[in-house]
Amino acid sequence: MKHAPFDVIVIGGGHAGAEAAHAAARAGARTALVTMRRDTIGVMSCNPAIGGLGKGHLVREIDAMGGIMGLAADRSGIQFRLLNRRKGPAVRGPRTQSDRVFYRAAIQSLLADQQNLTILEGEVADLILTDGRIAGIELADGSQIGAGAVVLTTGTFLRGVIHIGDRKMEGGRIGDKPSNRLAQRLRDLSLPLGRLKTGTPPRLRSSSIDWARLELQPADDDPMLFSFLSNAPTVRQISCGITHTNERTHDLITANLSRSAMYGGHIEGVGPRYCPSIEDKVVRFADKTSHQIFLEPEGLDSDVVYPNGISTSLPEDVQHDYVHSIVGLEQAEILQPGYAIEYDYVDPQSLNAALELPMLPGLFLAGQINGTTGYEEAAAQGLMAGLNAARQVAGQGPITLGRDRAYIGVLIDDLVTRGVSEPYRMFTSRAEYRLSLRADNADQRLTPLAADLDLIDDARRQLFDAKLDALATGRAMLEGETFTPREIAAQGIAINQDGQRRTGMDILAFPDVTPDQIDPLLPEFAALPAEIRTQLAIEALYRTYVDRQQRDADALRRDEALSIPETLDYSDIGGLSNELRGKLTRIRPQTLGQAGRIDGMTPAALALILTRIRQDERLRA
Numbered sequence: 001m002k003h004a005p006f007d008v009i010v011i012g013g014g015h016a017g018a019e020a021a022h023a024a025a026r027a028g029a030r031t032a033l034v035t036m037r038r039d040t041i042g043v044m045s046c047n048p049a050i051g052g053l054g055k056g057h058l059v060r061e062i063d064a065m066g067g068i069m070g071l072a073a074d075r076s077g078i079q080f081r082l083l084n085r086r087k088g089p090a091v092r093g094p095r096t097q098s099d100r101v102f103y104r105a106a107i108q109s110l111l112a113d114q115q116n117l118t119i120l121e122g123e124v125a126d127l128i129l130t131d132g133r134i135a136g137i138e139l140a141d142g143s144q145i146g147a148g149a150v151v152l153t154t155g156t157f158l159r160g161v162i163h164i165g166d167r168k169m170e171g172g173r174i175g176d177k178p179s180n181r182l183a184q185r186l187r188d189l190s191l192p193l194g195r196l197k198t199g200t201p202p203r204l205r206s207s208s209i210d211w212a213r214l215e216l217q218p219a220d221d222d223p224m225l226f227s228f229l230s231n232a233p234t235v236r237q238i239s240c241g242i243t244h245t246n247e248r249t250h251d252l253i254t255a256n257l258s259r260s261a262m263y264g265g266h267i268e269g270v271g272p273r274y275c276p277s278i279e280d281k282v283v284r285f286a287d288k289t290s291h292q293i294f295l296e297p298e299g300l301d302s303d304v305v306y307p308n309g310i311s312t313s314l315p316e317d318v319q320h321d322y323v324h325s326i327v328g329l330e331q332a333e334i335l336q337p338g339y340a341i342e343y344d345y346v347d348p349q350s351l352n353a354a355l356e357l358p359m360l361p362g363l364f365l366a367g368q369i370n371g372t373t374g375y376e377e378a379a380a381q382g383l384m385a386g387l388n389a390a391r392q393v394a395g396q397g398p399i400t401l402g403r404d405r406a407y408i409g410v411l412i413d414d415l416v417t418r419g420v421s422e423p424y425r426m427f428t429s430r431a432e433y434r435l436s437l438r439a440d441n442a443d444q445r446l447t448p449l450a451a452d453l454d455l456i457d458d459a460r461r462q463l464f465d466a467k468l469d470a471l472a473t474g475r476a477m478l479e480g481e482t483f484t485p486r487e488i489a490a491q492g493i494a495i496n497q498d499g500q501r502r503t504g505m506d507i508l509a510f511p512d513v514t515p516d517q518i519d520p521l522l523p524e525f526a527a528l529p530a531e532i533r534t535q536l537a538i539e540a541l542y543r544t545y546v547d548r549q550q551r552d553a554d555a556l557r558r559d560e561a562l563s564i565p566e567t568l569d570y571s572d573i574g575g576l577s578n579e580l581r582g583k584l585t586r587i588r589p590q591t592l593g594q595a596g597r598i599d600g601m602t603p604a605a606l607a608l609i610l611t612r613i614r615q616d617e618r619l620r621a
Helices: 014-028 056-065 069-076 098-114 179-189 247-255 278-284 314-326 375-393 407-418 442-452 458-479 485-489 504-510 530-559 576-588 592-596 603-620
Strands: 006-011 030-033 047-053 077-083 093-098 115-122 124-130 134-141 146-151 163-165 167-170 195-198 203-205 216-219 242-244 292-299 305-308 335-336 339-346 363-365
Touching: 006 014, 006 134, 006 375, 014 030, 014 115, 014 146, 014 292, 014 375, 030 146, 047 056, 047 375, 056 069, 056 093, 056 375, 056 407, 056 442, 069 077, 069 093, 069 098, 069 375, 077 203, 098 115, 098 339, 124 179, 146 375, 167 247, 179 339, 247 278, 247 314, 314 335, 314 458, 363 375, 375 407, 442 458, 458 504, 458 530, 504 530
Parallel strands: 006 030, 006 146, 030 115, 146 363
Antiparallel strands: 047 093, 077 093, 124 134, 134 146, 163 167, 163 339, 195 339, 203 305, 203 335, 216 242, 242 292, 292 305
């Protein structure tokens, strides 16, 4: 049987696949999303949450480009919280606990409403090649579907193996079979494959938990949502519970480490260092007597709780014992045991910046197949892979985002230039330009690009244009008048009486000054929407630093082709780690760009090398 051809085929209905299919269709490509089961599209396989530190930035960027994760998160969010609220706006991370059922329904609804998109059920068994280029796919039933480009988003399904203690079973996740035939095909094509693992905690019955003994964490009173189209949460907000492991918990785990799939030697894949299992925590942080656990309800009408912080591959009887050693969980019923899962991934260094595999033109990869972990990282890659697949079919050039423009750019650049030694997770610390890559301004950074590419609808375009007009009006108000130190001090603002007049933007740049404090000076500013006032206050706070960062970014872009003298002595550059000194001395990169692609290289270290080269040039001159 042969289906009618499509422009783009997306394989897999997880977070990467959903975003890739939606992006390709928005870009005008006739798109097919092929998944084993239509009803599992948008399933949250692990924790029922979206966002977090770094991850929340990605979701807002996806939304700014017209993607769907932010909208689905807002429609399903049952506990919105802004992480790092006490720190600067640049490193604050929006996060929500989601209702699993609502989230899946939102994703499926958004996909169903998208023009140019067809959803097909079936197992992809083979890739069709013509003259060394992707030409379509073959399903397990032998039917073929032609395509100009294919986006592969297999998640944890490629040769997926689930481990619970010394017991193992094949599966892409609990209850779903793995994709073995496609995995074998990728091996036959000599793709650079590796093995990674991730894990999940046991699921608990909510009604069996003693919530009265737990600390409760409520949702924020002033929630920060993910989509720039959203105004307020759409469903009831709830509290999560907090408890902790204890010495008895740790003793039980330590006594049974040899029965853990990971520590018992049953798993070859490498797990995520920044999301460790409870076994890893007990071993790596042996000096700690407790670890925090967030008890996250999986939905408003669900009796299932996700205990965030105790993922495991220990046997079920050990899981039973250590869960019951925790305060509030003494009688907790385990509905599903925790497990580890290992799976195949493709070395992302084999991809180009468009997430295409040059050795198989027309094949794009996104999500965990590229060595990442997390819904948000997967969706961000899916967005770009789907967009670039559609553009390639249309005869257009790829779209890439620089590290100075988006966290999405940081993510993809890290993957394709540095590769992974463990599942990659986004953090704000990975972005050297994080002062300008804030969650609050993601639309200003990326929506103009999305508009140019015709990826957004008229409603979003009109809202964005109205916001830009309001921001421009507010800036004009703030910059249009100056005030004396005496006038400023009269508003309770600490200031030196130096005689220098200052604008409203200058005043808002002072530490701890709020828009309310300058309202008496600028009554017309008080009439602006709260969102606009807050945005301008953040701009004022970071303006000097952002300008400096932009100059640094422009300079670094110019200097990437700069030659590095063969005689440069890396051992004499202060601030470089011993590991990087050794790698640089051994590899001897010829240009600054080549040095930047060395595994473990950081933007700060690159800046140190550039500074030394400039210093040596001045000395020679």
